Amino acid sequence: MPYLNPRSLGRASSVSVVFWSEAAVQPHYDDMKRFGVEMKFTAHEKRVKGVVSYRGRCYTGGDKCVKVWKLQRASAESEEFDRVELIHTVHDLCPVTFCQEIDGNLLVGSSNGAVRMWTMPHSIKKMNQRAVMWEHNALVHDASHWQRGKFSTLFTASDDRTIKAWDLHQVRCEHTLEPLDRRGATMRSVAVSDSFLFVGHSRGVIYVYLTDTSSCLREDRHECYISPRPYCLQKTLQDTEGQIVSSIVVGGFRYR
Numbered sequence: 001m002p003y004l005n006p007r008s009l010g011r012a013s014s015v016s017v018v019f020w021s022e023a024a025v026q027p028h029y030d031d032m033k034r035f036g037v038e039m040k041f042t043a044h045e046k047r048v049k050g051v052v053s054y055r056g057r058c059y060t061g062g063d064k065c066v067k068v069w070k071l072q073r074a075s076a077e078s079e080e081f082d083r084v085e086l087i088h089t090v091h092d093l094c095p096v097t098f099c100q101e102i103d104g105n106l107l108v109g110s111s112n113g114a115v116r117m118w119t120m121p122h123s124i125k126k127m128n129q130r131a132v133m134w135e136h137n138a139l140v141h142d143a144s145h146w147q148r149g150k151f152s153t154l155f156t157a158s159d160d161r162t163i164k165a166w167d168l169h170q171v172r173c174e175h176t177l178e179p180l181d182r183r184g185a186t187m188r189s190v191a192v193s194d195s196f197l198f199v200g201h202s203r204g205v206i207y208v209y210l211t212d213t214s215s216c217l218r219e220d221r222h223e224c225y226i227s228p229r230p231y232c233l234q235k236t237l238q239d240t241e242g243q244i245v246s247s248i249v250v251g252g253f254r255y256r
Contacts, residue, residue, distance in 0.1 A: 039081045043067060050099025052106065054120055057087075059106060061099030066090040066108055068124055088124045092116070102145045103152065103168065105130060109140040115156060117171070131171040135164050138186075142200075142247075146192040146211055153211075155197060157187035163199055165231065175230050179207050191248035197231065200245025206237040 044062030052059040058069040068088040071081045090108075097109040106118040113136035118129055138159035145168075146153045153174070154166040163177035179187075179199065189200030197209040209231045210216065216232045239245065 039071070039084065041069075041084045043069070049096050049109075052099055052101045054101050054106075055122070057124070058084075059099060059101070059120075061096040061108060064092050064095055066092070066096060066099060066106065066118070068127075088127060090118060090127060097140050098143055100143060100145070102154065107143060107154070109143060109156070111139045113137050113140060113158060113160070115140060115143065115154075115166075133164075133166055133171060133173070135173045135176070136160050136162070141187065142189045144190045144192045144197075146197070148194070148211075155190045155192060157190040157199060159186040161186055163187055163190060163197075177209065177231050179205075179233070189245050189248045191250045193250045196234070196250075198248050198250060200248050202244045204239030204242035204245060206239075206245055206248070207233060208235040208237065209233055 043060040044065075044067070046063055048060055048062045050059075050061040052061075056070075058071060060067050060069065066089070067086055068090075070085045070087050072083040072085060073081055092108065092110055094110045094112040094114075097111055098107075099109075100107050101120065104120055106120050108116045108118065110116065113134060115133040115136075116129055117131045117133070119127055121127060133154075133156075136156065136158040140156050140158045142157045144155050146155065150169075152168040154168055156164045156166065158164070161178065163179075164173050165175040165177065166172065167174050177199070179201070185201050185203040185205075187199055188202050191198045191200075192211060195211055197211050199207040199209070201207065211231075217234055218232065
């Protein structure tokens, strides 16, 4: 072991303090450093459209079905998974476009415009269809859930150039949002925060709406001067390259 003089020890201590204050305290730093592929298996013949982990099971959406998988460990003492078992399959009439777990239900989007709600019971063989939400007349690309108090709303983006707002308690469509720019473009992605709804466009545009249907922050004269308009368009963000906005992720932020 090499000899470390006091100066070397002081420098090593300083580096250690900086590391722990700047890097190690960051969320998931250790997870990112140690993250690796633990298991790999083929779930579907074509593209996997969604993956959901719920009650120790893995739900994958793709092709024209949703498959339920059970991951098994090598032994009771082992922390690594080495086997996977297909325990159930739910078939759809058309290709699956997305798959999400919301309030203990599995919501599955379809290329024919339908969104199906499936129960997720402990006995997986008793999994059945609870409801069908069918207002879109084209492929449903994405969905995002918003909940505040007693309100539980699902927003869906479709190729029919509309956004649907669904009341999940009543399982019915409450509002239809139709952006002004309808020049051969479709709605590709949707995300929601506590206060705003973001809608991604195939022409590189992001529309920003208020989730509070009874208020508006705009100061210019528009339709809300006559009567409040649900989900009033607040702002339009434009990508200079005009590329498809295929995904939107909303983080924590404040607005003034």
